[in-house]
Amino acid sequence: xxxxxxxxxxxxxxxxxxxxxxxxxxxxxxxxxxxxxxxxxxxxxxxxxxxxxxxxxxxxxxxxxxxxxxxxxxxxxxxxxxxxxxxxxxxxxxxxxxxxxxxxxxxxxxxxxxxxxxxxxxxxxxxxxxxxxxxxxxxxxxxxxxxxxxxxxxxxxxxxxxxxxxxxxxxxxxxxxxxxxxxxxxxxxxxxxxxxxxxxxxxxxxxxxxxxxxxxxxxxxxxxxxxxxxxxxxxxxxxxxxxxxxxxxxxxxxxxxxxxxxxxxxxxxxxxxxxxxxxxxxxxxxxxxxxxxxxxxxxxxx
Amino acid sequence: xxxxxxxxxxxxxxxxxxxxxxxxxxxxxxxxxxxxxxxxxxxxxxxxxxxxxxxxxxxxxxxxxxxxxxxxxxxxxxxxxxxxxxxxxxxxxxxxxxxxxxxxxxxxxxxxxxxxxxxxxxxxxxxxxxxxxxxxxxxxxxxxxxxxxxxxxxxxxxxxxxxxxxxxxxxxxxxxxxxxxxxxxxxxxxxxxxxxxxxxxxxxxxxxxxxxxxxxxxxxxxxxxxxxxxxxxxxxxxxxxxxxxxxxxxxxxxxxxxxxxxxxxxxxxxxxxxxxxxxxxxxxxxxxxxxxxxxxxxxxxx
Numbered sequence: 001x002x003x004x005x006x007x008x009x010x011x012x013x014x015x016x017x018x019x020x021x022x023x024x025x026x027x028x029x030x031x032x033x034x035x036x037x038x039x040x041x042x043x044x045x046x047x048x049x050x051x052x053x054x055x056x057x058x059x060x061x062x063x064x065x066x067x068x069x070x071x072x073x074x075x076x077x078x079x080x081x082x083x084x085x086x087x088x089x090x091x092x093x094x095x096x097x098x099x100x101x102x103x104x105x106x107x108x109x110x111x112x113x114x115x116x117x118x119x120x121x122x123x124x125x126x127x128x129x130x131x132x133x134x135x136x137x138x139x140x141x142x143x144x145x146x147x148x149x150x151x152x153x154x155x156x157x158x159x160x161x162x163x164x165x166x167x168x169x170x171x172x173x174x175x176x177x178x179x180x181x182x183x184x185x186x187x188x189x190x191x192x193x194x195x196x197x198x199x200x201x202x203x204x205x206x207x208x209x210x211x212x213x214x215x216x217x218x219x220x221x222x223x224x225x226x227x228x229x230x231x232x233x234x235x236x237x238x239x240x241x242x243x244x245x246x247x248x249x250x251x252x253x254x255x256x257x258x259x260x261x262x263x264x265x266x267x268x269x270x271x272x273x274x275x276x277x278x279x280x281x282x283x284x285x286x287x288x289x290x291x292x293x294x295x296x297x298x299x300x301x302x
Numbered sequence: 303x304x305x306x307x308x309x310x311x312x313x314x315x316x317x318x319x320x321x322x323x324x325x326x327x328x329x330x331x332x333x334x335x336x337x338x339x340x341x342x343x344x345x346x347x348x349x350x351x352x353x354x355x356x357x358x359x360x361x362x363x364x365x366x367x368x369x370x371x372x373x374x375x376x377x378x379x380x381x382x383x384x385x386x387x388x389x390x391x392x393x394x395x396x397x398x399x400x401x402x403x404x405x406x407x408x409x410x411x412x413x414x415x416x417x418x419x420x421x422x423x424x425x426x427x428x429x430x431x432x433x434x435x436x437x438x439x440x441x442x443x444x445x446x447x448x449x450x451x452x453x454x455x456x457x458x459x460x461x462x463x464x465x466x467x468x469x470x471x472x473x474x475x476x477x478x479x480x481x482x483x484x485x486x487x488x489x490x491x492x493x494x495x496x497x498x499x500x501x502x503x504x505x506x507x508x509x510x511x512x513x514x515x516x517x518x519x520x521x522x523x524x525x526x527x528x529x530x531x532x533x534x535x536x537x538x539x540x541x542x543x544x545x546x547x548x549x550x551x552x553x554x555x556x557x558x559x560x561x562x563x564x565x566x567x568x569x570x571x572x573x574x575x576x577x578x579x580x581x582x583x584x585x586x587x588x589x590x591x592x593x594x595x596x597x598x599x600x601x602x603x604x
């Protein structure tokens with residue numbers, strides 16, 4: 001197969017995004033290995049023709065490219081450098097594609113730490129959600145040296161619909177992802193304020209949705225998340241706690257930059273409050289539950 | 303001409319929006335009268351075939367439909383009920399199409415006050431900006447009784463690309479417009495935070511714009527306003543002071559509803575700060591000038 005790496009591709013973290021990526025790789029004909037702490041995730045991978053491994057260290061010797069799709073910086077550290085981490089077993093010249101949303105300064109430092117061990121890295125946060133991961137059409141915001149891209153072209157083409165290439169420096173991809181999360185988080189919180197006000201005023205929510213999505217007040221998040229509130233369905237596609245984390249990264253980056261970001265801070269407090277009130281694992285649109293006395297639509301059919 | 307009113311159409315307020323509306327009416331064959339405090343606005347109307355009038359009172363006897371496109375509640379009061387206001391001279395059965403963004407409670411009360419004098423009203427805030435007004439493709443968020451719509455169908459069709467009909471009650475149109483302004487104002491301020499952070503981190507702004515406009519962080523306002531910042535062009539299309547006013551209306555409505563809207567309040571403070579620092583009449587994207595130590599792109603060609 002043209003563009004295929006000589007060795008297998010590993011995926012660490014077989015959650016909603018990682019399992020979709022692994023399946024996209026299998027569909028494209030790549031030998032695909034994966035690991036996850038949850039046995040059911042390994043079983044799902046194996047039922048689709050992949051190979052489950054016990055831990056990241058077991059992936060290292062067999063993979064030329066390792067896609068890391070865990071949730072946060074602490075998990076990246078664990079799966080790469082922990083007691084069963086992949087780095088000690090990865091061969092020189094291997095490439096780590098680092099997809100977690102992490103502080104840009106951490107991504108930059110990680111690239112240096114891997115280089116010291118002869119391992120290449122792409123800083124490659126992803127966007128688009130589980131459905132796009134499953135269909136191989138994620139958006140990737142990548143940066144890294146040309147020699148890290150070269151062996152990955154086939155893999156990137158299999159898992160992503162669009163790969164933005166933001167420059168040779170590690171951290172550039174993460175900077176853009178963090179700014180995307182700033183906007184996404186604030187827009188979800190703004191959607192919550194808008195719908196809460198509409199509900200308290202007795203506005204017809206379906207009409208409001210129709211008008212806003214055709215007006216200057218629209219956002220990708222309003223269009224995508226307001227229907228969850230209107231349907232009373234907070235099944236988690238992307239959870240409240242994800243924005244507790246990501247807006248926390250935004251605020252850390254802003255502090256490093258000496259910038260007071262009051263909207264981001266206000267949105268972060270709203271997600272923190274929602275999480276503190278027990279909604280952390282619900283869909284991020286559940287941030288609307290922080291408003292007192294707002295009679296939210298119930299689930300359809302009840 | 304089918305659907306034309308028996309008498310002329312009047313436009314009060316020939317600013318960027320009102321002049322566009324008057325020209326759309328003229329193009330559609332309506333006899334069109336207008337008034338504005340600025341003589342140059344009257345001259346512009348007359349050069350296109352309309353008739354300039356000295357004051358709103360002069361419009362009343364000649365117009366069956368009066369479109370009020372002034373900026374705020376105080377101006378609506380002045381042009382309708384002030385010493386030279388239109389209401390005393392308007393015939394019974396005339397229709398006032400009230401387009402200013404005003405508190406929903408004011409719009410509701412205004413409908414009642416006009417009805418007492420035998421005058422019909424459409425609560426009809428508009429959206430879309432000067433370009434869409436000029437081409438007769440504004441969006442209108444309307445409410446009012448069927449008998450107020452009936453004589454206006456031809457006029458609405460001439461000036462608007464889309465007319466949302468939100469119910470018989472005055473105030474419904476204004477409620478939806480105010481919620482649109484909540485989102486629009488917060489999204490502009492969020493755009494400013496995102497670009498400020500990007501600039502301080504040294505992100506390539508053109509690449510950032512390309513990624514965000516194809517990602518979940520996108521908004522109508524980011525897509526439309528970020529180019530003003532990137533081009534260093536703060537020529538006012540919609541001014542900072544408009545959002546000082548409109549987010550003020552949002553917060554008043556929220557207070558009436560007993561809702562703490564922290565994002566809207568934070569965005570309002572950003573626009574207030576920008577206005578206080580002398581940027582009130584610049585384009586609303588100039589809200590980004592509130593951030594300290596952010597080296598904004600200069601105008602192109604300098």
